[in-house]
Amino acid sequence: MKKYATTLILLGALSTPVMASNYAGVQYNMATYEESGFPDADPTALTIIIGKNISDNFAVEGRFGFGMSSGDINFTFLGSDFRGELEIDTFLSVFAKGSMPMGENAKLYGLVGITNGKLSVTLTEVATGDSASVSDSETELSYGFGVEFGSGEVTGTLEYVNYMDSNTATVSAINIGAIFKF
Secondary structure, eight states, X not given: OHHHHHHHHHHHHHTOOOSSOEEEEEEEXXXXXXXXXXXXXXXXXXXEEEEEEEETTEEEEEEEEEEEEOEEEXXXXXXXXXXXXXXXXXXXXXXXXXXXXXXXXXXXXXXXEEEEEEEEEEEEETTTOOEEEEEEEEEEEEEEEEEEEOOXXXXXXXXXXXXXXXXXXXXXXXXXXXXXXX
């Protein structure tokens, strides 16, 4: 009986109709880097998305992003003024995407996955001109939510994604973009 029920469930899942099963997209990311005891920085990035609809309400997608502009960092430490920049070098994400239709031309979606990202920081002491750079890579659980709007082969997206949330720092972004279905 268990085998029969399992077979029916699998056949039902596989027979779910899918419209435009593959898609690609591009997004502009307005990111925020937050770390305790360190000033926030607001770099930007561009993301390329490749996705596959498994059913009408579930997809898997990969994202590759790279920095477009750095976020300024200004602070005083032990009486010295520092100026600097934080930049998103690259990131790679894999997400499971669940969605729910909201009428004919919009759907809400949630994202859960993993991201590996590399950030770079360059700091200069104002008084001496001495500077130093450091970069670091992290792999973290990622999650977010958004809305896809429009109909046809090209739709728009607006979303919030928390790409990295470690014990000391968070990288999140508001993303706006377009999805092309094929």
